[in-house]
Amino acid sequence: MSERTERIALPCPACSPDVELVHEILSPGGQATVRCTECGHVRKTELPEPSTVERKVVVSQGEESFSTSVEAPAEEQLSVGEEFLVETDEAIMTVRITSLELAEGRTDEAPTDDVKTIWTRAVGNVSVNVTAHPKSGAHDETYSFTLQVPGDYEFVVDEEDELSGENFTVEGIYLRDDATGYEYDKLDYTGDTAVAKDIKRLYVRDESTTAWSAW
Structure with a gap:
């Protein structure tokens, strides 16, 4: 799962102080350097922390399976085939998403906020x-x-x-x-x-x- 995308929606003091526009993150950090993709204005600003959600993860390993949980950005798009790390009491494991369970069924792709359970298998x-x-x-x-x-x-x-x-x-x-x-x-x-x-x-x-x- 990615920690932060290379683009972010922010108001631009030069061309759009009231409406958020897409900005490129040129240099991350406490005071990040960003550039408005509409007018090209470059400035330093503090980036908002992304909201996160805790989601249940079911890990299949051979004939066995177990449950754990992860914290992930609420709006991050998850998809079958994506790999990420989960931490258990015994080890840190690499897992691959095999299915995403929503309230109304399963799907291959969805934002984290809509997902109830992330089904995975261990691939390390x-x-x-x-x-x-x-x-x-x-x-x-x-x-x-x-x-x-x-x-x-x-x-x-x-x-x-x-x-x-x-x-x-x-x-x-x-x-x-x-x-x-x-x-x-x-x-x-x-x-x-x-x-x-x-x-x-x-x-x-x-x-x-x-x-x-x-x-």
Whole structure:
């Protein structure tokens, strides 16, 4: 969540002393330097403190979830996919918004003032589900496992990796619904890359040198 936008509505003593106009914040601080976007007048002024509201946050982490709260600017626009920090008794966590609950239902975007509950999932450290098959290509002998990795860990299609005692080559990446910045929800071309926090499931080829067994 942003601490302060780069623009703010203020009266301008030069061209609009009674009506607020958009001003650019050139230099923040106790006495900020601002410029009126209508007439270009530059001055120093004390910026008003934004009003804040406390909102409930539900954090999903693997199979578990817990509730906490955050203070956020009342008029800040929240949206699904946005990430921010929450502080708990145990740790400070990075979370990603998965849904915004309003009085009349859920939405993907809304100002904080209208939101009752912010639904999120932890993305600092994540679990990635993996489906693997042996080098022989026998897909009826596939098996599954789960990797625990940092949320920003990168997986690349057709690159070999070794994690948690598993040696494998990534063949396909299925993305989560809240992943942004990707053209498709499935990545399977050589060099396609995704970070762990965006991944719903990895499909890989087992590269173990020992005799392969699903057991």
